[in-house]
Each structure stands twice: as structure tokens, then as C-alpha cells.
Amino acid sequence: MRVLLVNNGGSGSSEFSMTEARFPIGLGYLSAMLKQNGHSTELVDRFCDHDAWVEDVSQFDFVGVYTSTPCYKDALRILELLEGYEGPIAFGGPHASTFPLTIPPRVDYVVQGEAEYLINDLVEGKFPKGTIIRTQRIADLDALPRADYDLFLDRPRSYLWTTPFSSDRQPIFLFNSSRSCPYQCTFCTVRDIWGRLYSAHGAERVVDDIAYLKQTYEIAGVYFREDIFTADQKRVREISELLIERDLDIVCLARRGSTPAPITNSSSSWQGVAARGSTSERRAVASVCLISTTRRSRSSRSSKPAITPGRTGSRWRCP
Ligand code: B12
Numbered sequence: 454m455r456v457l458l459v460n461n462g463g464s465g466s467s468e469f470s471m472t473e474a475r476f477p478i479g480l481g482y483l484s485a486m487l488k489q490n491g492h493s494t495e496l497v498d499r500f501c502d503h504d505a506w507v508e509d510v511s512q513f514d515f516v517g518v519y520t521s522t523p524c525y526k527d528a529l530r531i532l533e534l535l536e537g538y539e540g541p542i543a544f545g546g547p548h549a550s551t552f553p554l555t556i557p558p559r560v561d562y563v564v565q566g567e568a569e570y571l572i573n574d575l576v577e578g579k580f581p582k583g584t585i586i587r588t589q590r591i592a593d594l595d596a597l598p599r600a601d602y603d604l605f606l607d608r609p610r611s612y613l614w615t616t617p618f619s620s621d622r623q624p625i626f627l628f629n630s631s632r633s634c635p636y637q638c639t640f641c642t643v644r645d646i647w648g649r650l651y652s653a654h655g656a657e658r659v660v661d662d663i664a665y666l667k668q669t670y671e672i673a674g675v676y677f678r679e680d681i682f683t684a685d686q687k688r689v690r691e692i693s694e695l696l697i698e699r700d701l702d703i704v705c706l707a708r709r710g711s712t713p714a715p716i717t718n719s720s721s722s723w724q725g726v727a728a729r730g731s732t733s734e735r736r737a738v739a740s741v742c743l744i745s746t747t748r749r750s751r752s753s754r755s756s757k758p759a760i761t762p763g764r765t766g767s768r769w770r771c772p
Pocket residue numbers: 460461462467469470471472473474475476477478479480482483500516517518519520521522523524543544545546547548551564566567568569572627629632633642643646647678679680
């Protein structure tokens with residue numbers, strides 16, 4: 454079946470800044486599961502390119518929409534765009550997880566939580582329409598296939614390929630290695646969305662995936678953009694050691710406050726904290742920059758990817 458995956462975020466849909474246009478990795482995981490079952494997938498990312506839409510939606514057998522609360526206005530706009538579409542429509546993502554009852558009945562399936570083990574059954578019509586489905590948390594993330602990065606790179610999109618904390622090397626890919634958080638800060642909604650279980654890919658798997666990205670897309674680094682990359686310090690150390698062994702050239706962003714002691718050897722190192730802004734801003738910003746360098750000099754790097762300007766000022770675009 455042909456599945457259209459849509460990320461909400463059309464112009465004016467959110468009062469928050471919408472400039473950090475990185476790809477929706479959750480849809481990448483769902484796409485990988487769908488492709489494993491022989492389905493094809495296509496992405497419309499309206500957070501990245503606000504007015505993006507498809508020419509003929511009737512060619513798709515199923516439409517799945519990622520919804521967030523700040524951009525929910527656009528999810529409703531997407532329903533308007535889907536007027537006349539006769540196939541099933543599903544809403545998932547953080548808004549569906551936290552506010553399922555706000556979603557209109559036109560949506561056939563509302564999914565709360567992780568959907569890797571559900572998405573194929575949903576697309577293949579194994580659930581009655583008109584249902585809200587809450588999935589169980591996935592404990593073993595390593596059992597999941599790697600996210601489908603081709604979903605984001607099948608055409609030029611205005612993604613941001615840099616981080617403000619790293620050098621200007623590109624592309625830096627968003628990377629997800631864990632879900633939820635073991636802490637309980639009173640102001641934070643992470644558990645409302647994810648529940649109690651903190652799950653994480655093992656170090657080997659993380660580094661295998663990074664190596665794959667380096668080989669396949671010539672990435673310059675990854676941005677661990679997740680609730681708290683440093684929750685399990687043993688895992689962070691293992692990842693660091695493996696990155697050193699594999700001689701990868703990686704820039705990583707993580708959460709402030711629980712960084713492991715620097716790891717160094719003659720060839721590579723986690724080079725510590727680098728945050729922008731004033732000292733008070735730095736305290737407030739929950740990010741740190743961990744840099745692992747490699748033996749190779751910059752000039753020995755192989756052919757560079759195509760460089761063209763994007764909306765966000767980012768230079769790297771998929772070839
Ligand atoms: C990385 C990240 C980003 C990245 C990538 C966003 C993305 N769409 O993935 C960027 C920088 C672009 C971003 C932007 C924003 N983000 Co953000 N982001 C995150 C972060 C830290 C991790 C997301 C992630 O990778 N999760 C892991 C993947 C595997 O999970 P997932 O994406 O939720 O997908 C799974 C399920 O939700 C479900 N699912 C998802 N989509 C669908 C669709 C269907 C049809 C089905 C069936 C299932 C399904 O299955 C997926 C696989 O298990 C989360 C925190 C978090 N814990 O989730 C915040 C978070 C999602 N962001 C948040 C916010 C507020 C924003 C912005 C509004 C910020 C802004 N000022 O612009 C925008 C909105 C973007 C949008 N399209 O709506 C909030 C959303 C709260 C809410 N109630 O909606 C979160 C939860 C942070 C928080 N704790 O408050 N973000």
C-alpha cells in the first residue's frame with residue numbers, strides 16, 4: 454500500500470519559533486516498519502516547508518499525521534486539505550498521546566504512544582475505524598529497525614543541517630537514541646507523553662547507526678536531540694569508547710547537568726561543554742556540546758555533498 458506520512462507545522466500554526474527545521478525521526482521509524490512489510494511511504498513535512506502538500510492525495514491508500522500541540526492548528530488544516538479523501542486517516546505523535554479527545558471524528562484512528570508495532574496492522578485495516586489506541590511502551594529499542602532516513606532525503610527539503618554549538622561542518626543529522634527520562638522535574642511533560650519507562654538503544658547499536666549514516670550520507674556529525682541523552686552515564690561512556698575505536702568524526706549535543714568525565718586518548722576526545730550566550734543563558738540552556746575528533750585531518754575528507762542554500766540558511770541539501 455502507498456502510505457502518506459505528514460508532519461504538522463504549516464505557516465502560522467504555532468506561536469513558538471518554527472525555525473529549527475529538523476526531520477521527524479519518529480515518522481522515520483514508522484516508515485522503516487512499513488517498508489519491511491512491503492508498503493511504500495512518502496513524506497510531507499510542513500514543519501520544514503510550511504505549505505508543502507501532495508499533488509494528488511487520492512493516490513495514497515492511507516494517511517498518517519504526526520501531531521504536536523503547538524502546531525495542532527495545522528493538523529486541523531491538514532484535515533481540510535484531506536476533504537474528499539476516502540482512505541483511512543490516523544493521527545499520532547505527542548498531541549494525540551496527550552489530548553486524544555480533542556481530535557475530530559473524521560480521523561479514523563488516534564494513536565497514543567509508540568506505534569512501530571502497530572503501524573502495519575493499522576495500515577492493513579486490522580483495527581475498526583473510530584478507535585483510540587494506546588500502545589504499550591517498547592522496552593527493547595534495539596529490536597527495531599534503523600529509522601528510514603531516505604524518507605527525509607528523497608528530495609530537497611529546507612532542513613537545518615547544522616547546530617549552533619558545533620563547527621560549521623555539515624550535515625549534522627538529528628539522531629534519537631533514547632525515549633523518555635528517569636527524572637521527574639515538576640515542570641516537565643515528558644512522562645505525560647511517554648510514561649515512566651526510560652528506554653535506550655545500546656551503545657553498539659548507536660555507534661553502528663552512526664557509522665551507517667557516515668558511510669551512506671557522509672554526515673559530519675549527529676545531534677542527540679532527545680529528552681536526556683546523558684541519563685545513563687555508563688552508556689555515554691561506552692558510546693564514547695566505541696566512537697574512538699571506530700575513528701568516527703562526530704559532533705553530539707546532549708543534555709546539560711549529567712555529563713560524564715571527559716574521555717581522552719591520543720586520537721580522540723569528548724571535548725567538554727560549549728554553550729552559546731551569557732552565563733545565565735548557559736545555565737538555562739539544557740544543552741552541552743560533546744565533540745569527538747578523529748585522527749584524520751580535514752583535508753583528507755572524501756568528496757563533499759552538494760551544497761545549496763535552504764530556507765533556514767543551511768547549506769547542505771540531500772544530493
Ligand atoms: C527531536 C525533537 C524535535 C525536532 C524534531 C521534531 C519531530 N517531529 O520529531 C524539532 C527540532 C524539529 C522539534 C520541533 C518542535 N518540537 Co520537539 N521534540 C523533539 C524531542 C526532543 C524528541 C522527538 C523524538 O525524536 N522522539 C522519539 C520518536 C521515536 O518519537 P515520536 O516522534 O513521538 O514518534 C513516535 C510516536 O509519537 C508515534 N507517532 C508519531 N507520529 C505518528 C503518526 C501516526 C499516524 C502514528 C500512528 C503514530 C505516530 O510513533 C512514533 C514511533 O514510536 C521531543 C521530546 C520527546 N520526548 O518526544 C520534543 C517534543 C516532541 N517537541 C515539542 C515541541 C513543543 C516542539 C515544537 C513546537 C518546538 C518549536 N518551538 O518549534 C516543534 C514542533 C514540531 C512539529 N512538527 O510539530 C514537544 C511537544 C509537546 C506536545 N504536546 O506536542 C516535545 C514532546 C517536547 C516536550 N517535552 O515538551 N522537536
